[in-house]
Amino acid sequence: MTDLLHITEPGGTRASPQWQAFLELGFRPLYLAGCFWAAFSIALWVYAPQLLAATLPGVLWHAHEMLWAFIATIAVGFLLTAASNWTGVNPLRGLPLGILLALWSAARIDYLVPGALAFWVAACSELAFFAWAAAALGRAIVGARNRRNYGLPLLVLGLGMADALYLLAALQGDYALLLQRLNAGLLCMAVIALLVARRVIPFFAMRAIPGLTIPMHTRSGQWQIGAGVIAVFGSLLRVPTVTAAALAAAGCIALFQVLAWRPWATRRTPLLWILYVGYAALGAGLLVAAAHAMGWIVRAAWPVHVIGVAGFSVLIIGMVTRTALGHLGRPLQTDHAMVISYALVILAAALRLVALLPTDIAPDALHASAAAWLLAFVLYLWRFFPMMIRPRADRAVAPAALRTSR
Structure with missing residues (x-):
């Protein structure tokens, strides 16, 4: 240490x-x-x-x-x-x-x-x-x-x-109103995540793996963002069929994009496969949300946790590692602590979904999920805090253009 x-x-x-x-x-x-x-x-x-x-x-x-x-x-x-x-x-x-x-x-x-x-x-x-x-x-x-x-x-x-x-x-x-507005915030965040991830994941992949060429999916990304925005307004206006159709479209496009990005090529690059896993889980979560909007899934906790824990959180642990290393001027390589944190967030997401099932092990799964989650983010903080409070490793000072802020 x-x-x-x-x-x-x-x-x-x-x-x-x-x-x-x-x-x-x-x-x-x-x-x-x-x-x-x-x-x-x-x-x-x-x-x-x-x-x-x-x-x-x-x-x-x-x-x-x-x-x-x-x-x-x-x-x-x-x-x-x-x-x-x-x-x-x-x-x-x-x-x-x-x-x-x-x-x-x-x-x-x-x-x-x-x-x-x-x-x-x-x-x-x-x-x-x-x-x-x-x-x-x-x-x-x-x-x-x-x-x-x-x-x-x-x-x-x-x-x-x-x-x-x-x-x-x-x-x-008003619990019903509160849940509706939580879903609206969740979907607004999903639109941001879809927009950003669809741009950066192919870019990161092609830079990291020599000879890899994958599509950016600009046109499908535009349709996807449009569907996401419609889903947000459909949720706020309480039009379940429109919301469900838009969510299903955005989710299917996300899964299609992941498959087109040749995920098998990233299997030896943790900085990439963690982003692929998170993006695929986000797409699956949107399909779960569509099923909930249609009344096929009763518990609102399912779409919230599939999107939030399996989707956003897995994407986040990958993004806060990859982008931090890049902007800190450090090699784009993972160490054991980083990879363990990835595995722990995925484990925490899986156990949290198990805890939603009506079984006797649900409380134990919840506590195990929390423990894995805590350890994952403590590992991240332990590894990155010393870097974040110091200048870039390559001593590069932000360009003059970047200092013209505010």
Whole structure:
């Protein structure tokens, strides 16, 4: 462990932690924050649920934090970082990025504090987080006339709006309305995940495997995103047949894309196959959601967990590894800790689905899933925290174009 925590730079010089480095790009603070909260919130939910006695109690808090405090936070960190590549302008760095992190942290703390005042402070902080991130993305993308990505700030705003609607439904105590709005947020996040993953997975694969040529599926990706947007509105407007058809279309396209990307070629490259597994699980989850919209699956927990745990979370553990290594100037290679974290997240997802079955082993499966999940994200933090708080390994300073942020 000692060797892993000693970050050495070329020439043998050990870099010191720096606030400037930590707040250089969005992925650094937000990947760490999101992954820490993934571990902490599950530990609290599974092993100490009696502590969840604030305005958002129990399962309401758990569902909210998994989607908006973990999954959406990682997505925002990725988009803020990717936008600097797409536009040549870093959307947030330094103090403005620190303020974004402070808003996120205030929301996490205050949602655990009983009382109406704490709840409203948390809600306002969280909504400001999404608005701040969307505005920063919008300024960078529109300012650079990067028309291909004009919709991304709107999708981040959509996540924030779905969050606000969920919180209002929670205050009203309307479970049916709350579930509908949770699904809307989940589907909005699915649209973002489909859009990003469909672009980056083929790109990563062709760069990593010599001679591999696979289709980008630009046209099918456009149909897929269109279907996802229709599914979001169908869910909000409560039109189940339209929602189900759109979800089924998006899911089938995702599975078709994965098969066309020659998954067998990635079997010896963990940085790739983990992304393939997550994307395939997301596609399967959309089909499960379509079945639920049609009333063929009664329990709402099934689509939520297939999409959220088997889909998003598996994609996330792959993305926070691959993109972090790339932006930290380190070799695009996994070590044993990283591969073990991949296996543990997949195991946690499988056990969580087993726990949904009406069997005697469901409680044991839930606790085993939580243990695997905790260990996976603790391993990630242990491996990457020392890197995230230090300058790039290759000592490359962000280009001047990337420093013209804010």
